[in-house]
Amino acid sequence: MSTIMIKRLICAAVLSGTIATNVNAEELRFTVWTGSKAHLDMLNDIAEGFRQTHPDVTVRYDTIPFGDYVQKLTLQMAGGNPPDLGWLLENSAPAFVEAGALADVSKTLHATENYNYADFSTSAMGLWTKDDGVYGIPFSTSPFLVYYNKSLYDAAGLETPDQRATDGTWTWEQLKKDAATLRNADAGVWGYETVDGQGYSARVWHNLIPIIRAYGGNAWTDGTCHLDSPEAVKAIKLFHDMIYVDGSAVPPGEQGDFFSGKSALTVTQISRVSKLADANFDWGIAPLPAGPAGNAATVGQAAVVAFAQGKNKDIAAEFLAYMTNAKNVAKMAEFFPPARKSVLEGDAFLSSNPAITPEQMKIVAQGIENGSVLPSHEHFPQIEAKARPEFDALWSKDADIQATMTKLCQGIQPLL
Amino acid sequence: MSAAxxxxxxxxxxxxxxSGWLFVSPILTGFMIFFVGPLIAVFYYSTTEWNLLSQQSHFVGMENYVDALTRNDTFWNVLVNSLVFAAGLVPLNMLLALGLALALSRSVRGAVFFRTVFFAPVITSAVAWAIIWTFLLQHESGAVNRALSVIGINGPNWLHEPHWAMASVIFTRVLKTVGLNMILYIAALQSIPRDYTEAARLEGANGWEIFRRITWPLLAPTTLVIMVITVVGSLKVFDHIYLMTGGGPQNATLVLAFYIYEQGFKFFNTGYASALAVILFVLILALTILQTILKAARK
Incomplete structure (x- = not known):
């Protein structure tokens, strides 16, 4: 046999082997917005577990940066290259569900042994169900919390927010007072920083909604805008006074990063604890303050979804069920506060993150249990764009809050 | 038997x-697929109502154009913003570029250093440039307002007051792009034969007369090129706006390219966004043709 013949045979054998492997193996592509090694190691660990029952299935996690996530995901879908599964934020949920972009996984979930779908509360599933269909399972239900600089509180001799929360005296009015007391212009320390310092732009809803809800208001209900209600206006007035009367809140166009000690208080989610690993001050967390309408915990949510156009829909649904079973939800709880009641109530959850004490984790658990999800709507991007100039108009000393919010409601009402 | x-x-x-066609075919194929194809596709998409998310599309004829031009107030505001941006940026950029080129085209001490300094922003990442300027333009702790306070001026909140926001993005964009135009002007100035200016000087012409009668007319072809690329660049501006103001405050810096992005990738109205892109294309084409005609008419 000539050398050429041998080479041809080897090539043919290799090619046929590759083809045969491709026929049997299935790869699920799963889009996420995290690039953190710790997160990806944990996710790969779950994929490895799935291989025990599905040896031919591999899962490839595809990281898309958070800022471009929805845009790139949509372009992949439009380009005929949809992922099989992915993460999705609460504000994208209604648009994706209404557009038929997500696969209904209810049959697979109900057919999966010991899945215990009832473990997810109806409120946690609100955005991800339509009629009898289930279009996603929340993997992260993250309440907004108050982070405070304990060193500054102790130096000023003030009662800390978590002590006040226990006493029942932790209110937005109190937070306003504390912020004004702790503002130290000479040291460049602000009293209060808004969510990730973006409370006037990308996160204006996250900034204002918790206060508005504590005052008994809401963004909208049943297609009617309530952002111009007396309750909402009173809540916005409180925050407005913190900027323009007390001078305690970091104003628009300024930086006052809580995590580097430049603000005494901020509101954000539990995942930001990682930013405090090297903090040179003591810190603590507390629930969101109460208002005249009582406690109003607010949560942000993200879910695992399977895409309707995915090439391996059945396997994708099975992996979704596996990833969100009680065991794996408990595993993910280290980073992502769970929506499963059984995991939330278990002791393992309280000690799941070494950077957070069990007492602090209890605050997170309470936030999840009592919290309502951020406002969401099928036309949320349009509502956000329409409301943006009116929110911008609030940020001046002489702003007429009632008139501005009335105009905002008139603008977004047709979209609701 | 003999075979012919x-x-x-x-x-x-x-x-x-x-063989000629074969040689150019690789680049021609790429050009057709990646440039001409999408360009034609945008014209087609602009006549459809196509939702990127639901993948549903149907033909609506000129409806997207009619809606943008007659029913959408935001579109006209956005168009005005784009024209204000161009009207502010183009003259400022060209005057500054010409001034710098006149000063730095001579072989004086330090000329090369300053040319490098003014050209450096052109090759700096647009993202880094925009982010650094948002820090410099902070209200109380920004370097710009601190410097102004030294001479007793209480600076505005540059990026958060509607009028100042537009001025700020124009100014920072000019600083970012002026270096390229400066280099083009320097190259043009250095290609003007010295004989002309020397002859004029012997005839008793002063500096201004030499500039007006000799230098400026000989720079005309370069000025046209610079004007066209600066106008086109200013109407297409996106990154600067996206990073510095996000179209705010109160939509004061919402320009056409950013609005197209919002319609296409945030609201998923791909057909409508395509129609807006065609309008931008026609606008740029018309302005470019107008500039060429005006230049030709002057000769």
Whole structure:
């Protein structure tokens, strides 16, 4: 046999082997917005577990940066290259569900042994169900919390927010007072920083909604805008006074990063604890303050979804069920506060993150249990764009809050 | 029996033409697929109502154009913003570029250093440039307002007050892009034969007269090129706006390219966004043709 013949045979054998492997193996592509090694190691660990029952299935996690996530995901879908599964934020949920972009996984979930779908509360599933269909399972239900600089509180001799929360005296009015007391212009320390310092732009809803809800208001209900209600206006007035009367809140166009000690208080989610690993001050967390309408915990949510156009829909649904079973939800709880009641109530959850004490984790658990999800709507991007100039108009000393919010409601009402 | 041996059936000219086409075919194929194809596709998409998310699309004829031009107030505001941005940026950029080129085209001490300094922003990442300027333009702790406070001026909240926000993005964009125009002007200035200016000087012409009668007319072709690329660049501006103001405050810096992005990728109205992109294309084409005609008419 000539050398050429041998080479041809080897090539043919290799090619046929590759083809045969491709026929049997299935790869699920799963889009996420995290690039953190710790997160990806944990996710790969779950994929490895799935291989025990599905040896031919591999899962490839595809990281898309958070800022471009929805845009790139949509372009992949439009380009005929949809992922099989992915993460999705609460504000994208209604648009994706209404557009038929997500696969209904209810049959697979109900057919999966010991899945215990009832473990997810109806409120946690609100955005991800339509009629009898289930279009996603929340993997992260993250309440907004108050982070405070304990060193500054102790130096000023003030009662800390978590002590006040226990006493029942932790209110937005109190937070306003504390912020004004702790503002130290000479040291460049602000009293209060808004969510990730973006409370006037990308996160204006996250900034204002918790206060508005504590005052008994809401963004909208049943297609009617309530952002111009007396309750909402009173809540916005409180925050407005913190900027323009007390001078305690970091104003628009300024930086006052809580995590580097430049603000005494901020509101954000539990995942930001990682930013405090090297903090040179003591810190603590507390629930969101109460208002005249009582406690109003607010949560942000993200879910695992399977895409309707995915090439391996059945396997994708099975992996979704596996990833969100009680065991794996408990595993993910280290980073992502769970929506499963059984995991939330278990002791393992309280000690799941070494950077957070069990007492602090209890605050997170309470936030999840009592919290309502951020406002969401099928036309949320349009509502956000329409409301943006009116929110911008609030940020001046002489702003007429009632008139501005009335105009905002008139603008977004047709979209609701 | 003798078989006739056939010679080559193609003429030399035809063979040369074939090999010529074969040589250019790789780049031509790429050009057709990646440039001409999408351009034609945008015209087609602009006549459809196509939702990127639901993948549903149907033909609506000129409806997207009619809606943008007659029913959408935001579109006209956005168009005005784009024109204000261009009207602010183009003259400022060109005057500054010409001034710098006149000062730095001579072989004086330090000229190369300053040319490098003014050209450096052109090759700096647009993202880094925009982010650094948002820090410099902070209200109380920004370097710009601190410097102004030294001379007793209480600076505004540059990026958060509607009028100042537009001025700020124009100014920072000019600083970012002026270096390229400066280099083009320097190259043009250095190609003007010295004999002309020396002869004029011998005839008793002063500096201003030499500039007005000799330098400026000889710079005309370069000025046209610079004007066209600066106008086109200013109407297409996106990154600067996206990073510095996000179209705010109160939509004061919401320009056409950013609005197209919002319609296409945030609201998923791909057909509508395509129609807006065609309008931007026509606007840029019209302005470019107008500039060329005006230049030709002056000759």
């Amino acid at each position: 041996i056939k010679g080559p059936s193609l003429t030399l000219k035809a063979r040369e033409a074939i």
